Amino acid sequence: xFGFYFDPLYLLFAAPAMLLAFAAQWLVSSSYNxxxxxxxxxxxxxxxxxxxxxxxxxxxLPVRTTSGNLSDHYDPRDKTLYLSQGVAASSSVxxxxxxxxxxxHAVQDAQGYGPMRLRAFLVAPANIGPWxxxxxxxxxxxxxATGLIWVxxxxxxxxxxxxxxxxxxxxxxxxxxxxxxxxxALVGQGEVDAAQTVLRAAALTYVAAAAQALSTLLYxxxxxxxxxxxxxx
Numbered sequence: 001x002f003g004f005y006f007d008p009l010y011l012l013f014a015a016p017a018m019l020l021a022f023a024a025q026w027l028v029s030s031s032y033n034x035x036x037x038x039x040x041x042x043x044x045x046x047x048x049x050x051x052x053x054x055x056x057x058x059x060x061l062p063v064r065t066t067s068g069n070l071s072d073h074y075d076p077r078d079k080t081l082y083l084s085q086g087v088a089a090s091s092s093v094x095x096x097x098x099x100x101x102x103x104x105h106a107v108q109d110a111q112g113y114g115p116m117r118l119r120a121f122l123v124a125p126a127n128i129g130p131w132x133x134x135x136x137x138x139x140x141x142x143x144x145a146t147g148l149i150w151v152x153x154x155x156x157x158x159x160x161x162x163x164x165x166x167x168x169x170x171x172x173x174x175x176x177x178x179x180x181x182x183x184x185a186l187v188g189q190g191e192v193d194a195a196q197t198v199l200r201a202a203a204l205t206y207v208a209a210a211a212q213a214l215s216t217l218l219y220x221x222x223x224x225x226x227x228x229x230x231x232x233x
Contacts, residue, residue, distance in 0.1 A: 013219040017211035024208045027201035032070065035094035035194045036086070042186055046087040046095035053103040053180055054081075061106055063088075072098050074105035076120065081106060096187060097195030100177035101202070107176055108169065115168040122162040129158030137220060141227075149224045153217070160217050163210035170206045174199040 044052070050063050066072075066082040074081050081102055087095045108116045133156030140148030177199060181192050 009222075010219050013215045013222070014212070017208060017215040020211055021205070021208040024201065024204040028070070028198075028205060031198045031201045032094050035097075035198055036090060036092045038093045038194065039091050040093050040096050040186070040191055041188055043091050044186065045089055045091050046083055046099045047089070049096055049099045049186065050081055050083065050088075050103060052186065053100060053184070054106065056180065056184060057103065057107050057110075059103075059106055059110060070098070072102050074102045074109070076105075076109045076116070079106075079109070093187075093191050093194045094198050096181060096191060097177060097198040100180050100195065101173050101199055103180065104173035104176035105169075108173060113169070113172070115165060115172070119162065119165045119169050122158065122165055125158040126162035129155045133158075141223075144227075146224065146228055149220075149227065153220050153224060156220065157217055160210070160213040163206070163213040166206055167210060171203055174203055 047063055047065075054061060054063075061079050061081055063081045063083060065085050065088045068084055069086060071084045072082060072087050083099065083102070087098050105116070133152045133154070135152070136148055136155060137152030140146065140150075140152055174196075178192060178196055181187050181195060187195070
């Protein structure tokens with residue numbers, strides 16, 4: 001069973017998605033490093049920007065710092081905006097885009113944005129599905145049970161469903177972020193463009209995650225189809 005983890009065929013499916021993921025991470029790091037060194041015109045910290053944008057959108061939510069680098073997120077479960085220490089305290093242009101993006105998620109939640117609700121529904125299946133899928137797939141492979149293999153693939157597809165559902169949520173949050181920045185008195189045109197560069201790089205990481213989930217699923221589907229074909233022969 002463990003041999004399939006090192007199957008050279010897997011690289012044929014996974015290599016393009018892996019390259020995309022590496023490229024996305026490089027773009028995120030390079031754009032953040034570049035614009036985190038440029039101070040925004042209002043000299044406002046990320047935490048101050050969050051408070052400003054939430055007031056502008058009629059929100060009164062807690063803002064807390066969290067450990068880690070670029071670990072910023074909005075948690076709809078406790079209605080809290082979490083900012084990494086570097087972003088919360090920084091008055092950089094990069095912080096503007098990141099904070100506005102997370103406030104965009106808070107606005108989505110307040111408005112009951114459908115794709116966000118769908119993604120929340122898929123969290124549990126996406127966490128459990130791949131583990132169950134791997135187990136069923138390899139058991140089915142070991143005992144030559146094609147039906148069990150396909151059941152495993154169905155479970156594993158939950159991770160792809162979650163990755164695909166995440167795309168409109170993240171892209172919409174970035175669109176809202178740029179619109180908020182443009183309509184506010186916080187930034188000038190050049191700063192909006194810089195924030196958009198950071199957010200576009202971040203969006204590519206979600207595209208890469210969906211591509212990785214798809215490539216892995218296709219790999220297992222290919223194995224299942226080959227096994228089915230050999231049985232028919």
